Amino acid sequence: MSDKRNHDPLLSAAECADRLGLTVRALRVYEDRGLIAPRRTEKNWRLYGAAEIARLTEILALKRLGLSLTRITVLLAGAAPDLGQTLTIQQSALVDLRDRVEHSLSLIGAALQKISSGRAVSISELITLAKETRMTDLSPDTVAWRRYEQARPRTEVRFDPEKHGSVVGDFQFEAGDVLSVTRREGGLMAQLTGQNALEIYPEADDLFFYRIVQAQLSFTRNEQGEVEGVVLHQGGYEQAAKRIDETKARAVADDLEKRVKDKIPFPDSEALLRRVIAEHQRGEPDYEGMTPPLAAVAREQAPLAKAELDRLGSLQSVAFKGVLQEGWDVYDVRFEKGTLECGLMLAPGGKLSGIYFRPGL
DNA sequence: CTTCTGACA
């Protein structure tokens, strides 16, 4: 959660590997190949600084385009006589990979977002959850670059009430959750549905960053120069939200507050849950009834879900427990051979936008 | 507890 004020981050091998989604072994291989040359401590431990990370990101980008390590070595060594051929290879590799990549990345993305938004998620848990997102560019190299970009230390600029103050307002994501930006002493706060308000700091005119989480907000304006939307940058992904007026924001917040306080589930929420479970037991989930990102995750997870449901036996009972701060309906679901806690989330249009199951207590 | 090297799958 805490950014460790790493202005000139020097990462250990494990930290570096973790941050780039690699393994320490891979780092060693690259080093053996002469692709990187990290400094060492007195104890001969590897140290990765900003330059190494940037370099590794380049390597990863090229690797994900389908290039071999040998080819990458040649490329990065600067001796690339056959750039045309290389580009052709990259192009075909990209085309080949596109579908598969979009598919699996949407799965990973949904899980990552959930994790970074504070809810515990383990991959081994049954199905998984997703938020409606607009992951406009899912190609692996751009995700890698974005992850690096998002992890980079930020420099705060002086807060200018005139300029920066104009982003104050409410913004709604497709899943229905709202980001509210408000003024505070000498700066701004941003609050996501069901979470605490966090301070954000200006980095540029329409660009802000969080300090206690690795995330940024970039605001967009229309032709008239009015702020009309915001993009949340987090975990290598981007989610867009559109500006809504204060009345609507208040209505959304009031509605949620009431749902949480009075434990009011979404309309027909229990029936929907029973239907979803039945569909998964049959192995025929209704993807049309889900938002696209959730559908992508669900397709990936359907076989796992079916296996787990088969193991649990027939459905015995479904008991509504309440509504989480973030708006998820939570149920205890009892099966012949075990129980699950299940949460589900509906997008404003009524489609299922998130669902999770985890072992009941 | 972690990293490092070297060997082998």
Add this chain to the structure above:
DNA sequence: TGTCAGTA
């Protein structure tokens, strides 16, 4: 690249 052993 993953993994294991034996160290520092």
